[in-house]
Amino acid sequence: MTSTFLGMPGTVSMMGYSGKEGFPDNAAKAVRNSQLRFNLRKATGTIRERRASVVAELPDWQGLRQAGKAIKDHTLRDLDAYLVQLEEAVTEAGGHVHWARDAAEANRIVTGLVKATGETQVVKVKSMATQEIGLNEALHDAGITAYETDLAELIVQLGDDWPSHILVPAIHRNRSEIREIFVRHMAEWGRPAPETLTDDPAALAEAARLHLRERFLSTKVAISGANFMIAETGTLVVLESEGNGRMCLTLPETLISVVGIEKLLPTWRDLEVFLQLLPRSSTGERMNPYTSMWTGATEGQEFHLVLLDNGRTDVLADKVGRQALRCIRCSACLNVCPVYERAGGHAYGSVYPGPIGAILTPQLRGMGTELDRSLPFASSLCGACYEVCPVAIDIPTVLVELRARARHGVAERAGMAAAGWVFKRSGRLARAQRMGGRMRRLVPKRLPGPLGGWTDTRDVPAIPKESFRDWWTRTDGGNR
Amino acid sequence: MRVALFITCVNDTLFPGTGKAVVTLLRRLGVDVDFPEAQTCCGQMHLNTGYRDEGVRLARRFVDVFAGYDAVVVPSGSCGAMVREHYPRLAEEGGFAAAVAETVPKVYDLSEFLIDVLGVTDVGAHFPHKVTYHPTCHSLRGLHLGDRPARLLQEVKGLELVPLPAAEQCCGFGGTFAVKNPDISAAMCGDKVRNILDTGAEVLCAADNSCLMHIGGTLSRQKAGVRVMHLAEILASTEPEHGESR
CATH class of the missing domain: 3.40.50 (Rossmann fold)
Structure with a gap:
C-alpha cells in the first residue's frame, strides 16, 4: 500500500485526511459526486430494507435490544475483572495475551510477533481494530506485507483506497469500477484477474476467490480481530459471510488477534443474544454464513491475543459517552443515516464513519482538529440511528453532549448569547419581534455570512407584521 | 381543566397563524386555552448547538411558567420532544427534577391532546384539497x-x-x-x-x-x-x- 499514514500514533487512523478540513467541506465535495451518491443510495437502501424485514419477523426484537444493552452495560461496569478472567482462560488454553495501551504499542507488539516467525507476509481477516491502529501501514514500514482477504477489503486494498463503511468497506464502488480495479491491480499483488473478466458479480467473486486461494494456502501467519470474546472460557468469535475468515483462522501456523477491550461478554449464554442481534442488524440476514469460534491454540499452532485500549478507558470514564462502547459494529446506523447516505464514509476521516463514528471518533481521538470538532455536528439529530441501534446507543444524546464540549466560533457564541438574553424575559422577546416586524421588508433574499448557506437553495420565510403574543394582547386572546 | 398554549418562539415570531389556528380549533371544541405571556423558548436551539447551560436555564424557565396547568398544548414536534425527552436529564443536573416530574407529563402535542385527552378525531374541519x-x-x-x-x-x-x-x-x-x-x-x-x-x-x-x-x-x-x-x-x-x- 502506497498511501501515507497520517494518523497520530496512539490514536485512530485518519485514513489519509489531514484533519484540517471539517466534515462540512469533505461532505460538500462528496455530495457533488453523482456516481458516489447513486452507489450509496442504492446500496444503503437495499441493506436498510433487508434489515427492516428480518427485524420485523421477531416478536421480541425490543426485548432482545434491551438485553443486548443490559449485557454490554453490565460487562463494561466490571470490565477490569472480566478482562483478567479472559486473560487467565486464554492462557490456560495455550494462548498468549498481550496488553496494548495505544495504537503504537499494539503495532509494535504485532510487528514483533510477526518478525519472530521469520515471515514477511500475513493474511488478514477483515478487522476494524487493526484499521483503527493503522496496522497494515505499520507492518509495511517493517517490511511485512499484509494481504486483505475479505472481498470488499481486497477491493479497497487493490484500489489503494480507504474503506468507507464498517460492513461494506467498498460501498462507494460499483461493479464496473471493481472490475476495473481487478483488471488493473490484481497482478501486482498475486494471481492476475482473467483477461476476459466481466463486471458480472459471480465473475468478480470467482476472480477474487482464485486470487485469494493461493494466498491462503501459502501464508503462515494470519491477523484477525474478533466480534466477541467470552471471558469464562477465553473463546474468541468471528462472524463473517465469505469463508475467508475461516481460512485465515484455521490454516496458518500463527494467529494474532487484535481486539478492543470492550468486545468482551461474560458467558457463552450472553452470546445467544448477540448472535441474533448482529446478523439481522448488519447484513439483514437471520444468521450469518460463517461463525468461527476458537479457544486458545491447538498443538503445532500459536495464538496471540492483543487487547487494545487506545482511548477506550477514557471513554469508559465518561458518564454519557461510555454507551458508545456498547457498539457491536453492525453499521445499521450508517445504513439508515440520511447524512451518511449523501456524504459517504470518507468525509468522516475515520475508520468509524456515520453516526457511530461521529460519537466514537471524537471520543477516541479527541477534538483537536477541525475535522474532529466538526463530527458531532454532522447530524440533523433525526434519531433514525438510535431507533435501529441493536444495543440502544442514544447517539443523538451523545452528539449533543459532545457539542457542548466543542469549541464554538466567536460570531456563533455572540449570537447564542444574544438569543439567550432575549429569551430570558418575555418583554425582550416581544420588543425583538416588533423590531423584526418593522424591518420585515429589509430582509435580503440572500443572507450574509454563514447564513448564506440557507439562502443558496431556500427562500427566507416572510416575517409577519405582528407576533402571536402581540396579537393575543391586542385582541385579548382573539376575544376582541 | 386549565389548558395552556406553549406557542414556541418560532411560531410566536414567524408563524402566528399557527397559534391563532390552535386557539380557534380548541375553542371550537369547547376548550378555553390560556397563553402565559412569560413564556419564551424551550431551549432546544441552545442545547442542540452545544450551549447546554443556556438550555438548562430555559428548561427551568419553562417548568416555572407552566407549573399548575392541567395540560400544556404544543404545536411543534421538536419543541415537544425537547421538553419530554431532554428535560428530565437536564433537570437532574440542574436540580429541578421535581418540577419537571410535575409539569412534563402534562405536555401534549396538539394531535395527542385532541385524540388522547379530548377523545376526538373528527374536529369538524373542512379542507377540500x-x-x-x-x-x-x-x-x-x-x-x-x-x-x-x-x-x-x-x-x-x-x-x-x-x-x-x-x-x-x-x-x-x-x-x-x-x-x-x-x-x-x-x-x-x-x-x-x-x-x-x-x-x-x-x-x-x-x-x-x-x-x-x-x-x-x-x-x-x-x-x-x-x-x-x-x-x-x-x-x-x-x-x-x-x-x-x-
Missing part, C-alpha cells in the same frame, strides 16, 4: 405520535390524503445543522421535495413549522406550486375555507 403529510423526525421518533395526525386528517371533510414516499426520512433541517452543513442539508431537502412533488399534492402538511419552513423555503425557491401548512391550520379550517397560506 389534496394533502400529503410529512411526519417530521421528532414527531415520529421523539414524541411517537404514530398515526394520530393522519387519523385527524382523514376525518377532515373534502380532504384527500395521499401517502408521501420515504416519509420517515429527515428533510435536512436539524436547526443549526442546515447552516453548519448546508450542502448535505440541501441535498436531503432536494430529495424530500422530489418525493413531495411525486405525490401530486397541493399542500404539504406537518406538525412542525421549523421543518415546514425548510421544505417550504425550498419549494418556494423552486416555484414548485405546493404550499405548506401546519396541521393546526388545516384542522382549524371550516367551510368556507380560511386556511392561511404562506
Whole structure:
C-alpha cells in the first residue's frame, strides 16, 4: 500500500485526511459526486430494507435490544475483572495475551510477533481494530506485507483506497469500477484477474476467490480481530459471510488477534443474544454464513491475543459517552443515516464513519482538529440511528453532549448569547419581534455570512407584521 | 381543566397563524386555552448547538411558567420532544427534577391532546384539497405520535390524503445543522421535495413549522406550486375555507 499514514500514533487512523478540513467541506465535495451518491443510495437502501424485514419477523426484537444493552452495560461496569478472567482462560488454553495501551504499542507488539516467525507476509481477516491502529501501514514500514482477504477489503486494498463503511468497506464502488480495479491491480499483488473478466458479480467473486486461494494456502501467519470474546472460557468469535475468515483462522501456523477491550461478554449464554442481534442488524440476514469460534491454540499452532485500549478507558470514564462502547459494529446506523447516505464514509476521516463514528471518533481521538470538532455536528439529530441501534446507543444524546464540549466560533457564541438574553424575559422577546416586524421588508433574499448557506437553495420565510403574543394582547386572546 | 398554549418562539415570531389556528380549533371544541405571556423558548436551539447551560436555564424557565396547568398544548414536534425527552436529564443536573416530574407529563402535542385527552378525531374541519403529510423526525421518533395526525386528517371533510414516499426520512433541517452543513442539508431537502412533488399534492402538511419552513423555503425557491401548512391550520379550517397560506 502506497498511501501515507497520517494518523497520530496512539490514536485512530485518519485514513489519509489531514484533519484540517471539517466534515462540512469533505461532505460538500462528496455530495457533488453523482456516481458516489447513486452507489450509496442504492446500496444503503437495499441493506436498510433487508434489515427492516428480518427485524420485523421477531416478536421480541425490543426485548432482545434491551438485553443486548443490559449485557454490554453490565460487562463494561466490571470490565477490569472480566478482562483478567479472559486473560487467565486464554492462557490456560495455550494462548498468549498481550496488553496494548495505544495504537503504537499494539503495532509494535504485532510487528514483533510477526518478525519472530521469520515471515514477511500475513493474511488478514477483515478487522476494524487493526484499521483503527493503522496496522497494515505499520507492518509495511517493517517490511511485512499484509494481504486483505475479505472481498470488499481486497477491493479497497487493490484500489489503494480507504474503506468507507464498517460492513461494506467498498460501498462507494460499483461493479464496473471493481472490475476495473481487478483488471488493473490484481497482478501486482498475486494471481492476475482473467483477461476476459466481466463486471458480472459471480465473475468478480470467482476472480477474487482464485486470487485469494493461493494466498491462503501459502501464508503462515494470519491477523484477525474478533466480534466477541467470552471471558469464562477465553473463546474468541468471528462472524463473517465469505469463508475467508475461516481460512485465515484455521490454516496458518500463527494467529494474532487484535481486539478492543470492550468486545468482551461474560458467558457463552450472553452470546445467544448477540448472535441474533448482529446478523439481522448488519447484513439483514437471520444468521450469518460463517461463525468461527476458537479457544486458545491447538498443538503445532500459536495464538496471540492483543487487547487494545487506545482511548477506550477514557471513554469508559465518561458518564454519557461510555454507551458508545456498547457498539457491536453492525453499521445499521450508517445504513439508515440520511447524512451518511449523501456524504459517504470518507468525509468522516475515520475508520468509524456515520453516526457511530461521529460519537466514537471524537471520543477516541479527541477534538483537536477541525475535522474532529466538526463530527458531532454532522447530524440533523433525526434519531433514525438510535431507533435501529441493536444495543440502544442514544447517539443523538451523545452528539449533543459532545457539542457542548466543542469549541464554538466567536460570531456563533455572540449570537447564542444574544438569543439567550432575549429569551430570558418575555418583554425582550416581544420588543425583538416588533423590531423584526418593522424591518420585515429589509430582509435580503440572500443572507450574509454563514447564513448564506440557507439562502443558496431556500427562500427566507416572510416575517409577519405582528407576533402571536402581540396579537393575543391586542385582541385579548382573539376575544376582541 | 386549565389548558395552556406553549406557542414556541418560532411560531410566536414567524408563524402566528399557527397559534391563532390552535386557539380557534380548541375553542371550537369547547376548550378555553390560556397563553402565559412569560413564556419564551424551550431551549432546544441552545442545547442542540452545544450551549447546554443556556438550555438548562430555559428548561427551568419553562417548568416555572407552566407549573399548575392541567395540560400544556404544543404545536411543534421538536419543541415537544425537547421538553419530554431532554428535560428530565437536564433537570437532574440542574436540580429541578421535581418540577419537571410535575409539569412534563402534562405536555401534549396538539394531535395527542385532541385524540388522547379530548377523545376526538373528527374536529369538524373542512379542507377540500389534496394533502400529503410529512411526519417530521421528532414527531415520529421523539414524541411517537404514530398515526394520530393522519387519523385527524382523514376525518377532515373534502380532504384527500395521499401517502408521501420515504416519509420517515429527515428533510435536512436539524436547526443549526442546515447552516453548519448546508450542502448535505440541501441535498436531503432536494430529495424530500422530489418525493413531495411525486405525490401530486397541493399542500404539504406537518406538525412542525421549523421543518415546514425548510421544505417550504425550498419549494418556494423552486416555484414548485405546493404550499405548506401546519396541521393546526388545516384542522382549524371550516367551510368556507380560511386556511392561511404562506
